[in-house]
Amino acid sequence: MRSFLPKNHRLLFYLTWIILAIIQSRYTELLDDEAYYWVYSKFLDWGYFDHPPMVAVLIKAGYFVFHNELGVRLVFILLNTLSLVLIEQLLDKKNALLFYGIVLSLVVLQLSGFVAVPDTPLIFFTALFFWCYRKFLERPSLPYSFLLALVTAGLLYSKYHAVLIIFFVLMSNFKLFARYQTYIVGLVALVFFAPHLWWQYQHDWVSFRYHLFESNVNPYKISYTLNYIVGQILLAGPLAGIILLPAAFLYHAKIVFERSLKFTLIGIYVVFLLSSFRGKVEANWTSPAIVPLIILSHNFLSDKARSIAVNGEKWLFRLLPLTVILVLCARAAMIFDVIPIKQIKQQYHGWHGWPQIMKQKTNNLPIVFENSYQRASKYWFYSGQMTYSLNWYRERRNNYNFWPIEDSILGKPVFIMDIHNLDSFQNKIETPIGIVGYKYDSTFSSFAKVKFTPTKRGTINVNEKLQLFEMTVKTELPTKYYSYIINHPHLQTEIVVGLFDKHGWVQDLPVGHTLNEMIERPQTLHFLNLNLRGRNYYLLFSIFQPGTITGTHNSEKIKLVVR
Incomplete structure (x- = not known):
């Protein structure tokens, strides 16, 4: 037994990791987002409103094998494990025990690594990207260029955060711009990613507009920044975060490859720190930073010549038993409905x-x-x-x-x-x-596919004293909807224009036209006595259906400025 463990510790570690993930996956109910991404897989496409298509493809593949929760998560378990294998290969000084200690200290890898969300393939392709990039630096041949391009495309297909990784790697090594192989990588990656860009073009760049200009844009609260900082410390642990983060930041990069890791780690944290000044930042948005975090903190703590590194490693292993106990308790709570906390019940049970x-x-x-x-x-x-x-x-x-x-x-x-x-x-x-x-x-009607568009694009300007404006609107809708509306002239729908400011909904402005009138020809709408203060607003058309309290999205945001 004594000789078996030293020779097979790596096999035992990864085998145990996979077995625990399989058990957890089979007996833990799907999370909200996992179920949503499972619906993605029923409508395979080159793009989606929220994310690129990688998560849908992976779920489709796993669900083909098992028609249950394990099937949804199967490929993600494999990618999570392969991510660790790749990260271990990227370590400067091989210290298996320290590597296991760091990985087991990162609760997020254990409790979220099996979950079918875009962050799992993003972490995998981040690790694979750095593995290929190191090979590319050692030997910038055409085969490695093609491989790096393919992985770059996979990175982009996983989550849009991939752009940050690519950007900071380029910024860490300006000599890349002098190599023709770099442009081959970029061109080939662009060719592989082109189907998604074409999908975005066909859908008016809906994902990019949402993530850049609409998502989490709120009046600033200091809690956004404080929660982000605390969240990142907890995400890097939660207990070991106070060790791993300083270790990674204190490590001095010795070679070009390590500098790319350092740039990526710092860059991702800084970008989302700045993002906290425009709205709430979800803790998992920095998930690809886990890859350089593990590598750099490991390299720092492996330096036995530095007392701070030796002490850091000691405290890492002192905290590890408590972390493992917390993980085991969390695993049990995810499977068994025994904790009377509403948030846990809603997320994992019922x-x-x-x-x-x-x-x-x-x-x-x-x-x-x-x-x-x-x-x-x-x-x-x-x-x-x-x-x-x-x-x-x-x-x-x-x-x-x-x-x-x-x-x-x-x-x-x-x-x-x-x-x-x-x-x-x-x-x-x-x-x-x-x-x-x-x-x-008996006859459900909903008209989210009906779109109202002003004939004149651009901002609507309103005089604060006059408090009135008009706009001419045309209607676009699928043929099926047009036929249905024409054949049902007495539909009891109500069309309103929702008025919003930076804090949210302000009021609804009645349109004064029926849906049948709106689809027949462009209508000029007049809005009077608005009683609005001088500030920026936006308008959004909505159709309310009979029998529901929910009005649908029936236009893009239309900017309105009161001066």
């Missing part, structure tokens, strides 16, 4: 059983949830019924605004289901997630 009962009660008809892509996606996964999220115009859009689900149920019988506004439902059922109301709609 979706087994009752969706199948509801499938029978609703005769397997399509289900419509109001303004909840999370519940719609989870219900679809656990019931097998096609489900639609009718998204509210005062909240952000998601991919349910674009998938051909609404089209397929237009004018057809559905059941509307929700956990809110229960007084509006004739039927209710008690479930682990609370009371769920449901009601039958």
